[in-house]
């Protein structure tokens with residue numbers, strides 16, 4: 001099962017012009033994400049209540065200034081709130097006798113901010129806001145990319161936060177090599193629904209960090225359900241990397257990356273090259289977790305060791321605490337305590 005009562009990343013703003021829509025699978029459910037002709041984003045369960053065809057196979061139409069979703073099969077129309085607003089086959093009398101607004105498909109709470117569209121998963125109204133990125137203000141991403149891992153969300157999350165694989169899976173010259181491994185000590189502390197690797201001067205074994213300038217400071221935050229944000233600050237300029245690890249279903253997980261920056265060094269590279277670098281990097285993680293599925297198929301016992309796997313342990317304890325709080329109806333309390341972790345990478 002997946003965590004509920006949380007905001008999940010749905011799509012980037014740039015994916016939807018006015019009057020457009022798209023289909024995503026999110027937590028094993030089909031979701032239509034659309035942008036009305038007024039620019040407002042909405043999300044509906046992507047199944048027609050009539051005979052279950054995907055509504056996203058249809059189109060958005062405008063009627064008296066209102067945006068409606070028209071089913072491709074028999075043309076039933078739905079408001080952006082999911083209520084039925086028209087059944088073409090009804091005679092005038094049948095339409096007068098029947099309250100079609102009682103028919104509908106579920107609608108989700110959505111938020112659009114900083115070029116990201118968030119979809120709330122939960123039965124009640126949200127009691128918190130989606131994650132707001134520091135340092136980027138109201139700007140939108142300069143670059144986005146995404147890929148799907150063939151694994152459960154947990155393996156994707158811990159695979160991405162795991163520091164010990166870096167010298168083995170990511171050996172490209174511009175990042176680091178097995179030989180450049182050395183002992184690290186990183187300070188961590190709790191943040192809202194997660195933990196952070198507190199601001200520090202990053203490892204000098206990365207060519208990329210060296211390129212950014214004299215003394216970059218980085219902070220890496222992880223928050224439920226699976227949001228990792230890396231903040232890099234050099235002399236008042238920034239590079240921010242947002243990664244959403246979102247369950248598609250039990251066996252597929254989407255990794256969506258959005259980069260924001262105002263650091264001039266980033267302007268030296270063609271965006272296509274930066275994207276290629278990112279795709280190479282994430283592709284290596286994908287190949288590793290996909291290969292791991294062959295072993296996991298035999299349901300072996302797994303180990304988490306100190307201190308390289310402590311972040312993975314925190315992820316599981318955060319999930320557990322979140323679920324327990326929901327079940328008992330009590331306030332979530334963050335189980336992570338401030339700690340310095342030591343490992344070689």
Ligand code: FES
Pocket residue numbers: 048049050051052053071072073074075076
């Ligand atoms: S299936 Fe949608 S209108 Fe019939």
Ligand SMILES: [Fe+2]
Pocket residue numbers: 159160165166169170285
């Ligand atoms: Fe990795």
